Amino acid sequence: MQPVRGALAKAVAFLVVVGMLLLGGALPASAATAPATVVATSSPDPTASPDPTSSPAPASGATAPDTATSASRTGAGLLPADGLAWYGPDLDWGPDAPDGYAGRLGADPSMYGVELDYPFDRTAREQYERATRAAAARGAVLVVSLTPTQSLGSLTRDDARAANRLFEEAHAQYDTQVLVRFAPQMNGTWVRWGQQPTAYVSAFRTFAGVVHRGDSDAAMVWSPSYGAGYPFGESAGRLEDLSAVDVAKADTNGDGRLDAADDPYGPYWPGASSVDWVGLSMFFFGKGKSTEAAGRDVPLTTNEAPSAGEVEARFDETWGYQEPQSEGTFTERFAQGEDRPMLLDTGALYDHSLNGDSQLEVKRSWWQQVFAAVQDRPEVRGVTFLETNRREPEAGNRVADWRNTAVPGVAGSFRTDLQATDRFEGGPVTDRVTPQDGAAAISQEYETGGDQMAWIVWCAFGLAAAFLLSGLVGRLLPSWRYPDDGKPGRDLRLDLFRGFIILAVVITHIEIGGPYSYITLHATGAITGAEMFVFLSGMVLGMTYPFAIKKFGEWVAAVGAWKRARKQYLVTLGVILVVFALSFVPFLNTDAITTFTDRGTGTGGVGAEGRVYDLYPNAMQLLSYPPPWYAIRQFLLLEMGPWPFNIMGLFVVLSLFIPVFMWVIKRGFWWALLLVSWGLYAFQVLNPDFQPLAAQFEGVFPLLIWQVVFTHGLVLGYYRRQIITALTGRLGKVLVGIGVTGYALFLVYVWAAHQYGFTPVPFPASMYADLYNTAYQRVDLQWGRLVDIAFFAIVSYAILTVFWKPINAVIGWLWIPIGQASLYVFVWQVFFALAIASIPGVDWYNGWIGFAAHTVLILLVWYMIRKRFLFSVIPR
16 A cells, blocks of 8 residues: 555645646537437338337428427417417326327427426426427427426415526527416316315416516416316315305306306406416316216226217317306307417327227327317417326226327327318427537537637647757657667557546546646647547557457457447446436436536527537436337437547447458558548538437537548558658658648747738638638537647657656656556546536535546546456446
8 A cells, every 4th residue: 555655645746736737638528529319200101110210291281390480479478370270299208208209190299298296396397307308309389287286375486486497497498488287177176276266366376477577488378177067076075175265256156056057167267467378178088978067987888989079069168068158168258258379188088998999989089070170260279189098087097098199000090180180280380409409519619719729829839849849859868768669569658648638538527627627628729639539549459459460360359349349339338327327316416417508609609508408318218118119229329328428439339340440451451441531521521411320429529520530540550660760760850840830830820910910921811710610620620620630649749759758757657557548537537527516515616626626536547547446347
C-alpha cells in the first residue's frame, strides 16, 4: 500500500498544478453523443406483422399536415383544421406506447390519451413527462385525464399550480397541445369523485383558473358520462351521502326526488368561463336496449354487436333513458349552445371468454356508427377510443378487451374505415420533436463560430510554436527523446495520448464546473476528443492486429476481432439495461443521462432551448410480457441508451469490419480502401439525411462520415514505421514544417483580418465569420476538422517524442494506464456522471467543488485500473 499512498499524494499535488494545462480539448458535453432513434410506424398491410420502420399513411383521406400549420389556435388552444376532427387511443401506458399503437394501426393518430393520478406524485409526474415526450415525437395532441386520488374538497390551488407547472414546461419544450380532462365521468357513481356537484364544480373552477392564468396553453375539458341510467341507482350508496345543497342541485325538476327525470349533466357544469372543450364518455358494454338503462343480464352471457342506430340515438339522448329528456341533447346544450369544441371518448367491450358475435363484428359495428354520427356533427372535433384490457363488472369482473388494434385483422379494418371517412385528421398535427432532433441538439452542429474559432486559432498557433521548438530541443537535449528502438510492442506515446483524450471526455461528460471542465469545454483548440478517440483506436488496431495475424493466422485473428466486437456490443447492451434498471431507484437522477436538454444550438435553434429529449423511447415496454418487437428492436439496435455513451455503438459497428479492412491493407490495397472510404464520406455529405442504421450514434457520429477517420487510423497504424521514416527525413521535415506553420499562420491571418477590419485577400471579408460553420462542424467532420486531426496528431507525436522523459515523469504514471484501458474508463464514466447528478444540494458549478470532484474521480478511475476492477467483464 505504501507505493499506492505515495502515488496518490503525488497525484493530488500534480493535479493541483496541471489542472489548467489540459490543452487540446475534449469531447464537449454538447457534442458527446446523440440519439438517433427512428420513431416507429407501421406497414400499410393490415394483415402483415407490424413493422414500426415504414412511414404510415394518414388516417384520413386527405394528406396529413407536416406540422400544425393547417390547424388554428383559439381560446380553446390548438384546434383541428376546419371541418376535421382529431382521433387517437386512450392508451394503457404500462404495456403500450404511441409507437406500438401506430405500428399496429399502420397510421399516425393525431391525439393520444393518458390517465394520471391527481394531485401529481413522483410517479404521475414521470408518467406525464414520458407521455408528453412520446406524443411530441409523433406530433400528436395529448389528452390528459386527471383522476383525483383524494376527496374533491381537499384538492388545493397549490395542487393545481404544481400540475400547471408541468403543463407549462411541456408547452415550452414541445409546443404540444394538451387537453386536460379533469375528473371525467363525474356524474357517475363508479368513480370516487362522482355525484358531488358542489365540490366538483369548485374543484374544476379552481384548477381551470390556474391553468387559464398560466402559459401552458392547455385546454380544459369538461367530460361527463352519457346520461342514460342516471342517477345510476341508489345501490352504490352514493346518493345517500349527498348534502342538502347537492340534493337541491341534483333535483333539477324540483319534485323532491333524485331519479331518471333529473338532468344528468347540468348540476356538474362548471360554467363557460372555466371550460374550453366539452366532452362525453359514450361506451358500448355489450348489452342494453333503447328503452332499458341497465340492460339485460349482468354479467354478460354472450357477445352481441350493437343495435343499428344506437350511437345516433345516444347523440339524440334517446337511447336507454327511462324518462324523456326535456333539456335538450348534450351537443345542443354544451357544444352548440356554449360554442365549444367537443371531445368524444368511446369504445366497445369484448369478452373473449364468451360466445356470440366475433370481435370484429362487435367493434366494427360500433366504430362505424361512431364515424357516421360524427360525420354529421361538425361540433365533434376529437374522438378517443379506449385501447386497453381491464376488468369490468359487465364481464363478471373478468378482463374485457377494449382494443381496436390488438388483432391485425381488426386493426386493418379500423384503419380502412378511418381512411374511408374524410372527417378525421391524421398526424402529425404539431411539430414532431423526435429523438433525431435530440441528436442535433446534443451535437450542437449549428453552433456559431465566434469565441470557439478564436480558441482554434490560438491553440493551433501555440501548438505550431511548440512543434518548431521541439526541433531545437531535440538537437540540444537528445536524452529527453522517446527510446524508440523500432521493435514491436506498445507505443507508450499513443497510450499516454489516449489517456489524455479519455480523461478529457470523462471531465466533459460529468457536467460540473471547475478549471478542468473550463478547458475541455472552451479550449478545444485544434482537436476534439471524439475525432481523436476514433482515430487513435484505428491507429492502435492497425499497429497491433498484424501481430495477431503473425502469431495466430488471419482467420483466428479475425475471429478474435469479432469476439471483441461481440463483447463490446454485449457490454453496451448491459450498460443500457443497467442504467434503465437504475431509473427505478428513487434517489438516483437517471434523467441526467437518459434525457438530454436542448441548449438552443440544435436544428431547433434558440427556440428549442430547454426542450427535453427522451433517449430511452419505449424502454418501459421492455417490461411488458411479452415485450413488443419494436421495443426489443430499438434495444438490440442501440436506438436507446444514455447520451454520454452512444459513441460505443460506432465502435461496435466499426469493429465488425476490422478483419475485412486489415485483409485489404495487408495485401497492399490500402489505397483502394481509402478510395472507398472517401467515396462513402462524399456520399454522406451529399445525402445528409441518409442513415444506414437507426442507432443513436448515427445522429452525431454518422457511420459513413466517421469511418473515414477510423480507416485512416488503421492504414497509418499498419504503415507507421514507413510513414515515420518518410516524415523524419530531410524532405519530410521540410514539408511537415511548412504544413504545420502554414496552417497556423492561415488561421492567424484570417483572424487578424476579422479583428482589425481588413480583407484577407485572396479570401472574402467574411472568411473568419463563416469559417467555423463551414469548416469545423463536428458532426459532418468538415475539412477543417479533418485537417485538425492530421495537424494535432503530427504535432502531438513530435512533442511527445522530443519531450518524452520529462512528460512521462510528470504524468505518465497517470495517463498511460488510463490510456491503455480507455474503453474501460469510457464505460465507467457513464456511472460517474450518474453519481454526480444524483447528489443533491451541491453547487456543482462552484469552481473549487468541481475541481475537487474531478480530481477525486480521476484518481478513482486510476485506482480501479491498478486493481483491475471488473477487467474480466468490461473491455479495455
